[in-house]
Amino acid sequence: MSGFTRCDRTQAWGALKGHFEAHGRDFDVREAFARDPGRFEAFGVEAPEVFADLSKNRIDLATQRFLLDLARECGVEARRDAMFAGAPINTTEGRAVLHAALRAPHNSALGRSLPEVEQVLGAMLAYVETVRDTQASGIRHIVNIGIGGSDLGPQMVVPALDAFAHPGLTLHFVSNVDGHDITPVLRKLKASETLFIIASKTFTTQETLANAMAAKAWFVANGGSDTAKHFVATTTNVKAAADFGITTTFGFWDWVGGRYSLWSAIGLPIALAIGADNFRALLDGAHAMDEHFAHAPASKNLPLLLGLLDVWYRNFHGFTSRSVAPYHQGLKRLPAYLQQLEMESNGKRVDLDGEPLPYATSPVVWGEPGTNGQHAYFQMLHQGTDVIPVEFILVKHPTHGLSDLHGPLLEQLERQHIMLLANGLAQSQALMQGKSTEQAQSEKAPTASKELDALTLARHRTFPGNRPSTTFVLDQLTPRSLGALIALYEHRVFTSGALWGINSFDQWGVELGKALCNDLLPRLATGDVVGLDASTAGLMARLR
Numbered sequence: 001m002s003g004f005t006r007c008d009r010t011q012a013w014g015a016l017k018g019h020f021e022a023h024g025r026d027f028d029v030r031e032a033f034a035r036d037p038g039r040f041e042a043f044g045v046e047a048p049e050v051f052a053d054l055s056k057n058r059i060d061l062a063t064q065r066f067l068l069d070l071a072r073e074c075g076v077e078a079r080r081d082a083m084f085a086g087a088p089i090n091t092t093e094g095r096a097v098l099h100a101a102l103r104a105p106h107n108s109a110l111g112r113s114l115p116e117v118e119q120v121l122g123a124m125l126a127y128v129e130t131v132r133d134t135q136a137s138g139i140r141h142i143v144n145i146g147i148g149g150s151d152l153g154p155q156m157v158v159p160a161l162d163a164f165a166h167p168g169l170t171l172h173f174v175s176n177v178d179g180h181d182i183t184p185v186l187r188k189l190k191a192s193e194t195l196f197i198i199a200s201k202t203f204t205t206q207e208t209l210a211n212a213m214a215a216k217a218w219f220v221a222n223g224g225s226d227t228a229k230h231f232v233a234t235t236t237n238v239k240a241a242a243d244f245g246i247t248t249t250f251g252f253w254d255w256v257g258g259r260y261s262l263w264s265a266i267g268l269p270i271a272l273a274i275g276a277d278n279f280r281a282l283l284d285g286a287h288a289m290d291e292h293f294a295h296a297p298a299s300k301n302l303p304l305l306l307g308l309l310d311v312w313y314r315n316f317h318g319f320t321s322r323s324v325a326p327y328h329q330g331l332k333r334l335p336a337y338l339q340q341l342e343m344e345s346n347g348k349r350v351d352l353d354g355e356p357l358p359y360a361t362s363p364v365v366w367g368e369p370g371t372n373g374q375h376a377y378f379q380m381l382h383q384g385t386d387v388i389p390v391e392f393i394l395v396k397h398p399t400h401g402l403s404d405l406h407g408p409l410l411e412q413l414e415r416q417h418i419m420l421l422a423n424g425l426a427q428s429q430a431l432m433q434g435k436s437t438e439q440a441q442s443e444k445a446p447t448a449s450k451e452l453d454a455l456t457l458a459r460h461r462t463f464p465g466n467r468p469s470t471t472f473v474l475d476q477l478t479p480r481s482l483g484a485l486i487a488l489y490e491h492r493v494f495t496s497g498a499l500w501g502i503n504s505f506d507q508w509g510v511e512l513g514k515a516l517c518n519d520l521l522p523r524l525a526t527g528d529v530v531g532l533d534a535s536t537a538g539l540m541a542r543l544r
């Protein structure tokens, strides 16, 4: 037994069930605002670099009290403290979970500031500055070859912090084993100006090693000579990298989960793009959120409240997904990053004791930059049959002015930023307010229909409203605020995972497919279908 209390075995769970039947199922956010003029203040939470408005959610103070009871009974805080103290809470792999140590300053009690972390970080950032001296290094292009946690973090952060990036360096990301990923990248490059980073925690991942071999073949075929200068590795498996012929390696440790690794050497592409000081600011922002998660009182602890809200929506309201809508183009890869963070962490079906769970775990997380989503799937969010909580991310000040833009163009872009904010605000307002059939009927329909009477048409133009959303507000998207935002998501996922009593830090679900792929690889060459199911055999025959 792992000595945890599963959420469904607490008193609070029973109390929440009763509360849901009495007040939750039919909770109307509009009525809650009408009843309580202080609702925005009551459900606004200040965390480092992030303000969150939770008031448009289907909760009241009683819901929050029961949820906080649930966190207490499940021992979320004790589990959090065990994580920060370096206890082996990743029980199925017998590992500590210490990504917070990667961003803990000297003498920090949190995440056990470790001397080896500063050693690698110092060496990596010193290296970064030599490459960023592009006159001396001659490097103009950096290609990160990695997948999953060795790709998604840097791939998300680099465009997000474009305003802080070295203007003379272009970053590229290759992850897919499909050669159609690497070829268009290679087409743009010269061997003498290119640095390849082979990023793999294990240095055994098939896709990454295959792309690394392709890169090496291209490098040699294109006159590249100094492999030691043009290839570096970021990995826990220094020996495998050396066997591959890479002599410059930045290491990390097994207590850094792949999807929590952008703070480690895996963040090398980020550091190359934004420089040492900005990379340290990213770490500082994350550390500030670690401190908040560790010390803020439960009722104002943002990651804790978000994790509780996720359980409330998933297990009581039965919502199956959550949509993320960043109103900042730089955050275009945030939904993809969050998919791994949340769904690889909490997409589990047994508890810590291996018992099958009688309740749902990870929701589907998905999204696109907000205004683009508005012109695509927001139709479903407003009028579809499913209720999908939406998470809006609004950034008060743009960073256009940090680059060399000026004059009428800068003024126009600042006007566009206000349009962007108005769009984000309007969407959360519309989701909540909705529009009744009577309201729709009283308006003049924009298009007249000869076939449909006024009432039928008004029904098509009715919005049910009461659709929940959370809005995060950042002052500006900077290395520090982005660090805090990412750590906020990490700890929120930790919280819901702790409540569900699952191991959020393993990923056995990816193993079976890998093993079967290894079985099919030689069969695709030989055509051997012995023992295969008829579908796989039939498809294989078509593909050969």
Ligand code: F6P
Binding pocket: 147, 148, 149, 150, 199, 200, 201, 202, 203, 204, 205, 208, 258, 259, 344, 507, 510
């Ligand atoms: O897909 C499973 C996974 O192990 C992820 O958890 C990980 O981030 C990714 O593969 C890449 O692994 P590696 O960094 O070892 O190449």
